[in-house]
Amino acid sequence: MCQLLGMNANKPTDLTFSFTGFSQRAGKTGDHVDGWGMAFFEDHGVRHFVDYQSAIISPIADVIRRYPIKSTNVIAHIRKATQGKVSLPNCHPFVRELWGNYWVFAHNGDLKTFRPRLHSHFHPVGTTDSEHAFCWLMQELHKSHAGVPSIQELTLTLRELAAEISPHGTFNFLLSNGEALWAHATTHLCYLERAWPFSKASLSDEDLSIDFAERNQPGDRTAIVVTAPLTHNEQWTHFQSGELKVFVDGAHCDY
């Protein structure tokens, strides 16, 4: 299986602290050593990093831990290969363009029986069931909306599409178009929102603490979604199985 990490914030925010803890699971506190990837949205653009080396030894992952890339939406993934060989085209997250926006997707789980025909413009480059499911999601989103839909409309469509895929296996995923972060859980996913008054957080996977009150302003707000809680002194909310949540401007929306 794999692990997922997502961030949605109302202002460009760096994820250095969370990624430092998360990437320990790629060999130190976990065995997710078969590649990693991370995509940062910035002004509709995407910085997209993938590597089939573990996030512990990858020189690019090392730069990301040290160099604070500020972003409003981030999706990261560390992989333990179950479907598809260990190679660059099989590293999540995957990126496609739809309606003049980049869309980023990462998946944790197996969808062994989900191989629908792809009859539109989105085709997988690698061999994972995850990228196949992503291409199908993009195809169906495009078919379902004549123009560019609102976040609320997209959420309703994605909830229907996720429910179609879910019976085929385990479908924990993160998806973002740079404006919203969608998260769907079959098994493990939890989230928290950091907002005023900020508090001190201590990583579960590394001996590192941070006082968010010192680094944030009163209006700042960040939501973090992750496979397993990253900190041991914050309140994480676990997803119900089958739940799809959407985060905008650093907060969970009630769509």
Place this chain on the structure above:
Amino acid sequence: MCQLLGMNANKPTDLTFSFTGFSQRAGKTGDHVDGWGMAFFEDHGVRHFVDYQSAIISPIADVIRRYPIKSTNVIAHIRKATQGKVSLPNCHPFVRELWGNYWVFAHNGDLKTFRPRLHSHFHPVGTTDSEHAFCWLMQELHKSHAGVPSIQELTLTLRELAAEISPHGTFNFLLSNGEALWAHATTHLCYLERAWPFSKASLSDEDLSIDFAERNQPGDRTAIVVTAPLTHNEQWTHFQSGELKVFVDGAHCDY
């Protein structure tokens, strides 16, 4: 304007030497300081790096100069903004998926009067004339071929499409699908092929030499395409205006 650098090789090869010289033009030996980008094909996957910082000060560019990423097809770009603001979505190279392959494109020049209607699935995310032209190329390639065409067929189609765009301005570009590297010149572009017997090369932009005979085997072959010669002791061939060349397995093909 901008500068382009491309590589096509018959075996995974690192571009550290060439990129070290090329990136000096982003502030030291040239004024191309408005961002840079680089895409490395590897086993059909792509490592895609973009930054709106100059390639001289970007921490990611620094890792690429120090960490040899081996690839068979590379496209790099350093930008001096003339069209579109300095921002991440406007950094070349651009990436799209077509026929289950990633396609990478970078452009040097202006196409101020080329804004054809994009009626298919490819739309620009940023505001550059370059990305608009790339989306049109992808659209027309898709329309021109029912199935996945051969490199020769793609070359013939691209030659026709490039001739349609060229009258609208300056259209020096590099394009790759991970198998071939296409290069088209309106003004400046030159190339060389490195093969047995390899010789020593000295950079024009930096006091650095390398003896390729020490690092290569007899069967290795690499083609380098660049806006202006990177070395002062090798034989560079200049493109004619309007020429589109294709490189496969490290050599120029006579298609």
